[in-house]
Amino acid sequence: MNAHDPRHHTVAGYRAGCRNTCCRDAIAKYNQRRKLYPGARLIPAHGTALRLQALNALGWSFPTIAKHTGIERSYLRLLAKTHYPQLRPTTAARITRTYDALSMRLPAQDTPAQAGSVARTRRQAQDRGWLPPLALDDGRIDDPTYRPTKHLTAAERAQLREDPDASIDHAVIERVLAGEPRPRRLTHAEATEIHRRLTATGLSGRQIENTWGINPTRYTNTSGDAA
Numbered sequence: 001m002n003a004h005d006p007r008h009h010t011v012a013g014y015r016a017g018c019r020n021t022c023c024r025d026a027i028a029k030y031n032q033r034r035k036l037y038p039g040a041r042l043i044p045a046h047g048t049a050l051r052l053q054a055l056n057a058l059g060w061s062f063p064t065i066a067k068h069t070g071i072e073r074s075y076l077r078l079l080a081k082t083h084y085p086q087l088r089p090t091t092a093a094r095i096t097r098t099y100d101a102l103s104m105r106l107p108a109q110d111t112p113a114q115a116g117s118v119a120r121t122r123r124q125a126q127d128r129g130w131l132p133p134l135a136l137d138d139g140r141i142d143d144p145t146y147r148p149t150k151h152l153t154a155a156e157r158a159q160l161r162e163d164p165d166a167s168i169d170h171a172v173i174e175r176v177l178a179g180e181p182r183p184r185r186l187t188h189a190e191a192t193e194i195h196r197r198l199t200a201t202g203l204s205g206r207q208i209e210n211t212w213g214i215n216p217t218r219y220t221n222t223s224g225d226a227a
Helices: 011-015 021-036 046-058 062-069 073-080 089-102 112-128 154-162 170-177 188-200 205-212
Strands: none
Touching (some): 021 089, 062 073, 062 089, 170 188, 188 205
16 A cells, blocks of 8 residues: 555555554554444444544534544534434544544644634533543543543542642653643642643643643642542
8 A cells, every 4th residue: 555545544444454553543443343342333422422522622623523534514513412322333433533633733723713713612612511632531432431521530539638749650741741642540740730831831721721621720629628
């Protein structure tokens, strides 16, 4: 396969002989879904909905996502709003590819029209309670029982109160700052450090929470009681 073959990033590309990361990832995700839903013609749309919601939270509008996926924007909107509980594996794969390509970068805001579109999309996603990619657990996103939350559970907050100086894994911090998916739930200390570094770049607290899903005051308050 040459570099311009449209089958790259697909199962078809892997079957045609591509062994690059793009097609290895596609076949791995395909096989994972087959194990979860053997023989199924349709699969749960839960993970697809979360991916679309997360892209919206970053500012990627449905018309823009439609251009990248080749899927009608009205259908994408209904999927994101969980109007469809199931979808075809091929449709899920196309949206996953787009999510992988767009989730670690922000949409262009070079013109007033672009900036306005991004602001509207983010505001609508925030009003709906949709979370950005870094607030999601990539390892569980396709699990229909997974219910992501931007905030810690009561048990997790209690654990942090017992260990307020929880160690910081700087590798995790660097990974999040680089725009990579979170490998696990952040500790309060890690979230605080990430928030501090992002604030130092000139970003506002609202921008940090909307884009990275991080607001340390949501973890615990200064008195140590649950937020």
